[in-house]
Amino acid sequence: MQQFLIHIVSEPKVFKGWGVKEEFNLDVYSHMHYKLVTLLADHLNFTLDLSLVNDYGWRLENGSFSGLMNSLVKGEVEFTTSGALMRFDRMMAAELTVATYRVQTSAIFKQPPLSAVFNVFFLPFNFTTWIAILLLLMLFTIAIVFFFRITTMIKNIGPHSSLMMTTLDTGMLVLGAICQQGTSTIMTTTSVRMAFSVLFFTAVFLFTSYSASIVVILQTPSQSIKSIKDLADKSTTFSVLDTAHNYVYLNETKIHAVKKIYQNKIIKTKPSDAFTSAKVGMIRVQKEFHAFLVDTSVANDIIAKSWNEQEKCSLTQLNLFTLPPLTLYIAKKSGYKDSIKQQLILQDEVGLKKRIYNQFMPQKPTCDSLNKDIIIESVSLKEIFPIIAFLSCAMIVSFIIFVLELMSYNMMSIFKS
The missing domain is CATH 1.10.287 (Helix Hairpins)
Incomplete structure (x- = not known):
């Protein structure tokens, strides 16, 4: 009997067991891969011996690996039952099987109202x-x-x-x-x-x-933010979902606009505000002019549960970087590699992988305002600020003209007398 490994990435403290989804978070990918591997075990007739860790495994400065990858290097496990991102540095510690699912990370924010961009x-x-x-x-x-x-x-x-x-x-x-x-x-x-x-x-x-x-x-809402450069140049605040891969890819990015966001909007912010939980980040997006880098599946679940129609319609998503697909890693020179790869490909071809994806992943929220009654919100002072500024200036000019007229009248009276 071989030993296999599964880990919980985001919040191990809320993990209640397989098939128990009390709270939606990034652990959904662990649940999905667990389903794939249990089917794999039935087809190949082997037994699972599972261990839990909370680290995918990243290369350290001394060349060694942490967490999941370290267990593979030491030979403590045969292969992983939790999908990890395909990375070149990890190929030195283990071998890839096939791509399973993709983690889609986007910066989610509400477009500023037209009144904040134009008169x-x-x-x-x-x-x-x-x-x-x-x-x-x-x-x-x-x-x-x-x-x-x-x-x-x-x-x-x-x-x-x-x-x-x-x-x-x-x-x-x-x-x-x-x-x-x-x-x-x-x-x-x-x-x-x-x-x-x-x-x-x-x-x-x-x-x-x-x-x-x-x-x-x-x-x-306006459509003034159409690119990463626009997002970097605007006065919007920024925060990031507190996960390891966001730290890594923000530091490794070569995109100038993403670097500008990271250096000007994230590093200069208090760490507890810069890297935060999904709930806190989405609440800030809902109530502030704020952008939040988050896994779209987690964001979609929160939006579907607590956002109203008007708020959904003003949302925009921008991809700051593209994450590689997830895969199941297997120990170097393992004799099980070909059998596992063939079965994973078969699961994809017969639709089992897609069925598991649809079972766990929430649908992307849609804006259905065109099919419903229009909701008119109260106009705030922010929307009518230009007219308030105009009236204030007009009152000042009127008062100045009044004073000049009064002075002119008094001077004319003096000259006549």
Whole structure:
């Protein structure tokens, strides 16, 4: 009877036995490989003698290996019943069989809202439309001034009459109509009444279109982060799932943008915040402008259980690096290598491997908002900050103009006296 080895990678303390899944974590790959190996034992008619360790086995500075690989080098086990990543350095300690499953690791984050990237109050209309609206307002102003001037000339109305309107007054009246404000101006001719009617009808349609667009835009996430470089340049915080392979591959990466993320967003962060559990990391993604490097299967399980539809639709995933597939390692010069490889290939061909994968892995959450009622969330101060800033500046400018007018009036009074 040979001895075989299985290990629990992420959280050995919560391991309750084979087939018991109280909490979803990276141990799911150990459960999946255990299923494969028990089928292998039935087909090849051998008995399993299992041991548990919590380290896949990484090459140390002195050239030796830790954990799983160390047991293979010392001849303590024949082969592993838990899949480990295919790595060149591990081939010096043991031999590969066949690829079994893949661990997919991605940086998961929510895209920032459009209001954080653009001034959303200009987005409902494109540049050409804004120019057309401006020209339309000028046309209305000129037309109304023309009608008033002709009316005053025909009826001999004095320049100081209450019926007389200046060009500036007319411009303010047109702007008020666009902002859905009425007017107390006395309209004495049909042409003026007609011009005002067309102006207010046009303003209603423009205001309705603008309002409908702005409501949708305020609820829409942007797509400003499309690459790893964008993620590195943005102000988003970053954390990583606390597993050994994330430490290793972040240090070994040759991608400049990933190095920048690691050096600027991870190393400079407190270790307990930089490397954390899946639950803590996903909560930060849910509530903050935060990116979390995590195994997608673990993230999908958390999202499916605790995230609402609106939050699912704003999620984005970026692959910082591609992990090699998992494999079952076997001791050097083992006589069982060919038999085990043939049976693993057969399991893949008849669909047993895929069946086990579908049994354990959660499905990727989908955004089904198009098939459901639209959920409108309350607009926060962050979304309307540009208009608050505009109003604040306008109030300051108005106060400055008021002070200047007051000073001008006092000076004129002094000169007259």
